[in-house]
Amino acid sequence: MTAVTLGPEGTYSHRAAQAIADADAIDFRQSVTSIVDAVATGEYDRGVIPIENSIEGSVTESLDALAEYDVAVVREIVTPIKHALLAQGPGFETIASHSQALAQCRSYLEREYPDATLEAVASTAQGVEFAREDPTIAGIGHPANADNATELEVLAEDIQDQDSNATRFFAVAPAEDRSKGGGKTTLVVYPNANYPGLLLELLEPFADRDINLTRVESRPSGRRLGDYVFHVDIEAGLYEARTNEAIAELEELAEKGWVRRLGSYDLEHVVE
Numbered sequence: 172m173t174a175v176t177l178g179p180e181g182t183y184s185h186r187a188a189q190a191i192a193d194a195d196a197i198d199f200r201q202s203v204t205s206i207v208d209a210v211a212t213g214e215y216d217r218g219v220i221p222i223e224n225s226i227e228g229s230v231t232e233s234l235d236a237l238a239e240y241d242v243a244v245v246r247e248i249v250t251p252i253k254h255a256l257l258a259q260g261p262g263f264e265t266i267a268s269h270s271q272a273l274a275q276c277r278s279y280l281e282r283e284y285p286d287a288t289l290e291a292v293a294s295t296a297q298g299v300e301f302a303r304e305d306p307t308i309a310g311i312g313h314p315a316n317a318d319n320a321t322e323l324e325v326l327a328e329d330i331q332d333q334d335s336n337a338t339r340f341f342a343v344a345p346a347e348d349r350s351k352g353g354g355k356t357t358l359v360v361y362p363n364a365n366y367p368g369l370l371l372e373l374l375e376p377f378a379d380r381d382i383n384l385t386r387v388e389s390r391p392s393g394r395r396l397g398d399y400v401f402h403v404d405i406e407a408g409l410y411e412a413r414t415n416e417a418i419a420e421l422e423e424l425a426e427k428g429w430v431r432r433l434g435s436y437d438l439e440h441v442v443e
């Protein structure tokens with residue numbers, strides 16, 4: 172199986188991807204959208220993208236790509252995120268990392284490096300690569316990025332603002348690999364409507380059947396201000412009658428828009 176994820180080598184996405192693919196069968200792209208695109212077109216069997224972080228919340232580019240492309244979600248992977256500060260030495264002026272990582276270390280950076288320039292780059296490993304090439308740049312990423320790299324020092328470890336920092340990833344697959352088996356299901360709903368109680372009505376079919384929601388996110392539809400697409404994760408599989416009944420009701424409520432079943436899947440924790 173070939174997989175594609177956010178590169179270069181050494182990103183957290185890369186670490187998560189190793190839960191579903193052999194290390195030598197993983198390729199890299201520079202953005203989440205290009206990963207989802209490469210899976211939707213069948214270029215890869217699987218893609219691994221970050222969805223949500225326990226400190227910083229949704230990875231909005233991923234949600235928007237899931238709403239735009241016809242792909243399946245086939246696995247959820249949760250990993251702890253332990254950030255280190257990596258540089259050639261203490262004389263750096265700029266700290267480069269993924270915007271999510273910079274945000275997850277906000278308090279540490281304000282306290283320890285209030286004068287440093289923060290630069291958002293495509294991924295944590297990309298920032299570390301810049302630090303490897305330039306002594307005025309430090310990167311934030313997994314400490315293993317410094318292994319076998321004589322030019323890089325780990326200046327500080329565990330710099331994230333909460334010890335419990337963790338990120339949830341989805342393994343995405345071509346639409347035909349969509350599965351009904353698994354304890355969770357992801358749906359994307361575009362009601363194309365706006366009236367008092369709409370969101371309450373959309374969620375009631377699940378409450379009525381005792382189906383627990385584990386995530387509800389709204390994203391702008393991009394069509395007009397105040398018009399939303401909802402991302403809903405439920406603790407039930409598409410193999411269950413109650414799930415299909417709830418979705419049938421949801422489809423009636425969203426008759427002017429659409430409901431997409433991204434598939435059912437199981438959760439995997441990656442410890443390191």
Ligand SMILES: O=C(O)C(=O)C[C@]1(C(=O)O)C=C[C@@H](O)C=C1
Pocket residue numbers: 177181182183184185221224230252269271272293294295296338
């Ligand atoms: O830059 C990386 O290492 C990534 O895999 C991306 C990403 C993210 O988008 O949230 C993944 C996990 C961490 O939360 C920080 C960054």
